[in-house]
Amino acid sequence: EAGVAQSPRYKIIEKRQSVAFWCNPISGHATLYWYQQILGQGPKLLIQFQNNGVVDDSQLPKDRFSAERLKGVDSTLKIQPAKLEDSAVYLCASSLFRQRNTEAFFGQGTRLTVV
Amino acid sequence: AQSVTQLDSQVPVFEEAPVELRCNYSSSVSVYLFWYVQYPNQGLQLLLKYLSGSTLVESINGFEAEFNKSQTSFHLRKPSVHISDTAEYFCAVSEHTGGFKTIFGAGTRLFVKA
Numbered sequence: 001e002a003g004v005a006q007s008p009r010y011k012i013i014e015k016r017q018s019v020a021f022w023c024n025p026i027s028g029h030a031t032l033y034w035y036q037q038i039l040g041q042g043p044k045l046l047i048q049f050q051n052n053g054v055v056d057d058s059q060l061p062k063d064r065f066s067a068e069r070l071k072g073v074d075s076t077l078k079i080q081p082a083k084l085e086d087s088a089v090y091l092c093a094s095s096l097f098r099q100r101n102t103e104a105f106f107g108q109g110t111r112l113t114v115v
Numbered sequence: 116a117q118s119v120t121q122l123d124s125q126v127p128v129f130e131e132a133p134v135e136l137r138c139n140y141s142s143s144v145s146v147y148l149f150w151y152v153q154y155p156n157q158g159l160q161l162l163l164k165y166l167s168g169s170t171l172v173e174s175i176n177g178f179e180a181e182f183n184k185s186q187t188s189f190h191l192r193k194p195s196v197h198i199s200d201t202a203e204y205f206c207a208v209s210e211h212t213g214g215f216k217t218i219f220g221a222g223t224r225l226f227v228k229a
Contacts, residue, residue, distance in 0.1 A: 003158075004158070035219075040124075040221065040222075041221050041222075042119070042121075042205050042207075042218075042219030042220050042221045042222050043159070043205070043219045044219070045216055045217065045218075048216075056216060091158070091159065093159075103161045103164070104161070104217070105160075106151075106158040106159040106160065107158050108156075108157060108158040109158060
């Protein structure tokens with residue numbers, strides 16, 4: 001079974017530029033998550049999708065971050081414009097169902113450096 | 116609001132020694148509890164989870180964790196560690212009610228020395 005795929009693995013951009021990350025979840029997984037992991041901290045949930053609908057985006061900085069999952073499969077996370085404090089690893093995860101006891105499978109993440 | 120505290124940011128230990136990674140949580144409702152592991156240059160993967168029933172849960176590679184409701188803890192233990200256990204370990208909690216959100220602790224870096 002293929003895992004969660006993310007690209008790119010690494011990205012370096014200047015502040016005020018825009019960037020996009022892509023995630024392909026495990027086939028058949030209805031729930032998709034984007035987490036932000038700043039160095040030295042645990043992952044913080046940015047947004048959670050159930051199929052192509054948003055179920056939680058309470059911690060997404062909506063003035064600069066956006067995410068979509070148009071066909072209920074792949075997802076993209078965009079930052080525009082980027083700030084220095086956005087430097088982090090962006091993790092995508094997926095699970096079969098929205099229930100809290102369902103294991104989430106994580107991709108390897110995209111390491112973003114904003115200079 | 117739920118929160119997770121991992122009391123140690125780094126734990127160095129010699130190979131074959133026992134180890135305990137501490138995790139305390141705060142929540143006003145019942146919770147599910149998880150330990151995830153992140154090996155160098157790899158993604159997070161589930162190590163073990165407590166949903167209900169027996170308060171002692173085990174992983175396939177010798178780790179165990181015990182849910183202690185009175186102390187709101189879910190400490191991770193292994194009686195004898197290997198070099199290959201070197202990784203970052205994250206405790207996570209998910210509430211039974213309210214928002215569908217899993218909160219992670221800041222992580223504990225386990226470093227096993229030869």
